[in-house]
Amino acid sequence: MTLTKRQDVALECAGFLTGLGYDTSLMIRSIPLRGFDQQMANLIVDHMVSSGTSVYKHCVPEVITKDNSDKLDVTWANTDSGTASCDVFDTVLLAVGREAQTQDLGLDTIGIELDKESHKVIGGYDGDQEKSSLDHIYAIGDVLQDKPELTPVAIQAGKLLANRLFNDSNQQMNYDLIPTTVFTPLEYGSVGLSEEGALSRYGDDQIEVFHAFYKPLEYAISGQNADQCYIKVIAHRGIAKPCKVLGFHFLGPNAGEVTQGFAAAMQCGLTVDQLQNTVGIHPTSAEEIVKLHITKRSGLDPVVTSC
Secondary structure, X not given: OEEEEOHHHHHHHHHHHHHOOOOOEEEEOOOOOOOOOHHHHHHHHHHHXXXXXXXXXXXXEEEEEEOOOOOEEEEXXXXXXXXXXXXXXXXXXXXXXXXXXXXXXXXXXXXXXXXXXXXXEOOOHHHOOOEXXXXXXXXXXXXXOOOOOOXXXXXXXXXXXXXXXXXXXXXXXXXXXXXXXXXXXXXXEEEEOOHHHHHHHXXXXXXXXXXXXXXXHHHHHHOOOOOOOXXXXXXXXXXXXXOEEEEEEEEOOOHHHHHHHHHHHHHOOOEHHXXXXXXXXXXXXXXXXXXXXXXHHHOOOOXXXXX
């Protein structure tokens, strides 16, 4: 079984299929989880490989044919080497994502600016995130260019837009602090900037990365592999205190539940001092977040060794 293209969905499906006992292969055409923190993404892939999922990176399927036994012969090309390979699968699942269906609405004929490749509406006119190039037409959700394709994002943006239009509000949607979780076997939750995004926006001398490898209590009891259980908090490293948290990344059990709470704190302007002055709840995985104190810059071993 092989999966490709829409990477968050592909990784999630490959993970639970492997967990159900199926021989599962995952094909990734470029990098895993494009747009997410790449250190976290590669740790997810490492965990899946250690759990039995076969992963083919930088590969694109070219030909799929059914043989006489109703098996599927799949031929793919490695985009790095240019070499072709093939194998036989029972099922092929294409996680292709979705496309904005705007082509038949006639938007171009009335002057709405669309992205030429995605056909999504380009927003941001007159300082309004959802406003199109026409004053009276707005776009929210998956149809808005360069915005996350997440249902809760569309719901929140729609509420705020309605308030601006009909309730004398000026509050804009904050697209920088959107919590999300990839429900792979080892869950990944994040809010805010990736490490790559923070480096690009602020530069290496202006950010501090706090991190830790930890072992969840339930893993210690069951003997599960915790090698990829990892936490990373990215903060602005300005001269003035306090240092504002720019990005939160959590890889471990119940990441979605953990991330939702820290997302609210980041909306309130969470700083490193506030994080470190928070009393932890023992023994939880989330406790390890408020205990973070080792930075990448220090070069110290980030593995948590005790309570």
